[in-house]
Amino acid sequence: MPLSGFRILDLTRIISGPFCTMLLGDLGADVIKAEIPEGDPLRLQGAGREGLSWYFASFNRNKRSITLDLKSPEGRERFEALVRSSDALVENFRPGVLDRLGYDEARLQELRPGLITCAISGFGPDGPYRNRPAFDFIAQAMSGFMSVNGEKDGPPLRSGLPISDLVAGLYGALGVTAALLGREKSGKPERVDVSLTSSMVSLLAYIASHYFATGEVLPRSGNDHPISSPYGLFKARDGDIAIAPSDDTFFGRLMDALGLSELKAEPDFANNVLRVKHRVRLNALVTAKLAEHDCAHWIEVLNQAGVPCGPVYGVDGVFADPQVLSQDMAIDVPHPGHGTVRMLGFPIRMSGSPCRVRYPAPRLGEHNGEIFAEIEPAVAEQG
Amino acid sequence: MPLSGFRILDLTRIISGPFCTMLLGDLGADVIKAEIPEGDPLRLQGAGREGLSWYFASFNRNKRSITLDLKSPEGRERFEALVRSSDALVENFRPGVLDRLGYDEARLQELRPGLITCAISGFGPDGPYRNRPAFDFIAQAMSGFMSVNGEKDGPPLRSGLPISDLVAGLYGALGVTAALLGREKSGKPERVDVSLTSSMVSLLAYIASHYFATGEVLPRSGNDHPISSPYGLFKARDGDIAIAPSDDTFFGRLMDALGLSELKAEPDFANNVLRVKHRVRLNALVTAKLAEHDCAHWIEVLNQAGVPCGPVYGVDGVFADPQVLSQDMAIDVPHPGHGTVRMLGFPIRMSGSPCRVRYPAPRLGEHNGEIFAEIEPAVAEQG
Numbered sequence: 001m002p003l004s005g006f007r008i009l010d011l012t013r014i015i016s017g018p019f020c021t022m023l024l025g026d027l028g029a030d031v032i033k034a035e036i037p038e039g040d041p042l043r044l045q046g047a048g049r050e051g052l053s054w055y056f057a058s059f060n061r062n063k064r065s066i067t068l069d070l071k072s073p074e075g076r077e078r079f080e081a082l083v084r085s086s087d088a089l090v091e092n093f094r095p096g097v098l099d100r101l102g103y104d105e106a107r108l109q110e111l112r113p114g115l116i117t118c119a120i121s122g123f124g125p126d127g128p129y130r131n132r133p134a135f136d137f138i139a140q141a142m143s144g145f146m147s148v149n150g151e152k153d154g155p156p157l158r159s160g161l162p163i164s165d166l167v168a169g170l171y172g173a174l175g176v177t178a179a180l181l182g183r184e185k186s187g188k189p190e191r192v193d194v195s196l197t198s199s200m201v202s203l204l205a206y207i208a209s210h211y212f213a214t215g216e217v218l219p220r221s222g223n224d225h226p227i228s229s230p231y232g233l234f235k236a237r238d239g240d241i242a243i244a245p246s247d248d249t250f251f252g253r254l255m256d257a258l259g260l261s262e263l264k265a266e267p268d269f270a271n272n273v274l275r276v277k278h279r280v281r282l283n284a285l286v287t288a289k290l291a292e293h294d295c296a297h298w299i300e301v302l303n304q305a306g307v308p309c310g311p312v313y314g315v316d317g318v319f320a321d322p323q324v325l326s327q328d329m330a331i332d333v334p335h336p337g338h339g340t341v342r343m344l345g346f347p348i349r350m351s352g353s354p355c356r357v358r359y360p361a362p363r364l365g366e367h368n369g370e371i372f373a374e375i376e377p378a379v380a381e382q383g
Numbered sequence: 384m385p386l387s388g389f390r391i392l393d394l395t396r397i398i399s400g401p402f403c404t405m406l407l408g409d410l411g412a413d414v415i416k417a418e419i420p421e422g423d424p425l426r427l428q429g430a431g432r433e434g435l436s437w438y439f440a441s442f443n444r445n446k447r448s449i450t451l452d453l454k455s456p457e458g459r460e461r462f463e464a465l466v467r468s469s470d471a472l473v474e475n476f477r478p479g480v481l482d483r484l485g486y487d488e489a490r491l492q493e494l495r496p497g498l499i500t501c502a503i504s505g506f507g508p509d510g511p512y513r514n515r516p517a518f519d520f521i522a523q524a525m526s527g528f529m530s531v532n533g534e535k536d537g538p539p540l541r542s543g544l545p546i547s548d549l550v551a552g553l554y555g556a557l558g559v560t561a562a563l564l565g566r567e568k569s570g571k572p573e574r575v576d577v578s579l580t581s582s583m584v585s586l587l588a589y590i591a592s593h594y595f596a597t598g599e600v601l602p603r604s605g606n607d608h609p610i611s612s613p614y615g616l617f618k619a620r621d622g623d624i625a626i627a628p629s630d631d632t633f634f635g636r637l638m639d640a641l642g643l644s645e646l647k648a649e650p651d652f653a654n655n656v657l658r659v660k661h662r663v664r665l666n667a668l669v670t671a672k673l674a675e676h677d678c679a680h681w682i683e684v685l686n687q688a689g690v691p692c693g694p695v696y697g698v699d700g701v702f703a704d705p706q707v708l709s710q711d712m713a714i715d716v717p718h719p720g721h722g723t724v725r726m727l728g729f730p731i732r733m734s735g736s737p738c739r740v741r742y743p744a745p746r747l748g749e750h751n752g753e754i755f756a757e758i759e760p761a762v763a764e765q766g
Contacts, residue, residue: 002566009679159528201730308505312539321508
């Protein structure tokens with residue numbers, strides 16, 4: 001596997017960090033999850049069965065767990081021995097916490113020259129808010145994400161997903177992997193910093209470029225695309241369909257497929273600018289047609305005609321969909337003592353060495369024995 | 384830089400693919416953007432100045448542009464010479480398009496043994512919907528993302544950002560980088576597939592694990608957290624504040640900071656379950672207090688007390704915020720002939736070899752001369 005042979009010492013907890021190290025583990029890295037003696041708080045959160053949090057299980061596959069108390073001499077000796085054998089260390093403490101424990105960048109490099117370190121924080125390692133407590137919701141609010149999420153006349157809305165935690169974790173995994181690749185040639189260490197807030201800001205795309213170019217703040221537009229029509233959710237007989245024709249060609253296909261070819265010749269709908277202007281009337285005409293049949297019918301017909309469209313799935317619909325299932329986006333993982341746990345699959349498909357579950361999520365300290373035995377000689381040598 | 388010395392042949396257009404290759408270029412790769420003679424359609428989209436789309440400029444920095452017509456003999460010769468000199472090829476055609484042009488995986492490996500290929504598609508390279516036209520909005524709808532985005536009593540909502548394009552691009556960059564790292568040891572090629580839909584499904588986090596464990600579909604909850612209270616947007620005298628205390632400790636800090644310490648002892652608010660039950664009354668008490676001062680006051684006071692909170696920024700607020708600016712999330716890039724273009728910065732901060740703009744976004748075919756000259760001997764040899 002691509003990251004086979006690389007050891008990641010993982011001090012992270014909750015979501016953003018564990019998602020980062022899960023991605024690295026899925027790609028083959030040897031991830032050692034070092035937990036405080038009480039364990040990652042996520043072990044106690046979310047729905048589960050028979051004492052196992054399925055939320056925890058799904059974010060901590062492909063990791064081995066040890067418990068370490070960084071305030072005890074024994075814990076520190078073991079930690080240092082592990083650093084000596086690791087390629088990268090990932091943490092999502094608040095900035096400065098690891099330093100205060102005596103492990104600043106200089107000390108870590110002393111222990112393991114060339115170590116890649118990655119810190120995931122709310123706002124970044126420096127700047128005026130570096131010490132503020134952070135949280136996914138706050139990053140969603142302060143990054144501008146919420147300002148363009150929501151209905152036209154409604155309030156700014158957070159996403160139901162912890163999107164800033166996840167995107168920051170993803171950037172962290174990319175940063176660590178790139179740094180490992182760079183080190184193959186340079187031999188040099190690298191400190192990688194990602195923050196929840198910067199990660200979300202980096203996704204502002206045309207919202208940012210429009211603002212930078214014109215000084216204008218684009219408003220929230222709900223499901224309407226501010227500069228494309230027809231576009232959005234439309235009601236068929238039994239539910240909503242998302243339809244997104246992006247230009248005149250797709251508009252023509254949509255009209256033909258709906259049996260509304262005559263509208264292609266209407267001056268009001270001759271181009272996208274006019275269609276945005278006459279959005280209300282056009283949407284009414286489209287909706288009237290869609291009401292004649294069920295979603296399934298229209299999705300078939302419109303896709304045949306080459307119009308991008310699809311149903312709006314709840315999570316139950318997602319995991320009943322044949323395409324989602326064909327991409328193995330739900331997988332069943334045997335968890336000894338807890339039966340089989342269903343969890344999300346691997347969004348990166350590799351042909352040669354596919355991501356797979358090598359270990360289910362570990363019990364707290366499950367690998368203390370094997371990992372401490374492995375580092376015992378190093379600990380003895382130090383002591 | 385971490386990816387220095389790796390050449391990426393980039394056949395992508397619009398957003399997801401160009402975002403992927405921009406991330407690789409930001410990390411140091413030599414990205415050659417091969418465009419059809421008409422150019423990437425994004426060149427003509429979004430706001431701009433003096434004939435330059437700032438949207439295009441912000442997604443195509445750190446790339447060199449050539450024009451290639453894969454249907455002409457000359458274009459094919461040049462393409463093949465470029466494949467021979469590349470480490471990876473990234474494309475976001477619809478599945479099968481590159482095959483039909485005569486460049487299936489086998490042919491590409493023949494040209495360049497060990498080539499990493501990455502395909503970004505709407506639904507994946509196989510499965511029943513592989514040939515459907517895809518679009519960010521459709522992936523948002525079909526992945527379940529929209530089902531948990533929106534107000535409690537409102538419709539499912541898309542995000543204003545092209546979030547599935549961006550997340551798929553990010554997974555693509557991680558996949559390519561991991562494959563390059565794996566190849567350093569194995570020498571073996573890898574085909575990397577990512578899809579807009581699977582990428583978004585992979586972010587369902589606790590929404591998915593809750594459904595898998597219980598069969599229950601969590602509802603949309605707007606800005607309220609389904610299992611945490613108080614939590615959400617609250618009105619201060621002059622605007623909204625996002626407040627997210629996550630447990631009893633943070634709740635206590637919030638009450639103390641608001642001057643509502645007496646509520647900590649109220650039986651109705653004794654734990655999170657009770658606070659969720661009595662959310663309406665608790666929110667009213669919090670809001671009444673917040674109305675006494677402006678946002679800036681409360682954000683200062685609450686952060687001092689260690690309560691995660693922040694303002695809800697529009698894009699103008701984001702780029703006026705001292706923390707965002709301290710993280711260099713807006714950068715100014717000189718574009719010869721077009722003045723200085725402001726664009727988003729780099730969410731991955733590397734200490735040793737920071738991401739930087741080595742080239743501004745190229746003019747269409749700007750590097751035809753230098754790149755064709757470089758591959759001329761190879762083309763001549765083939766011919």
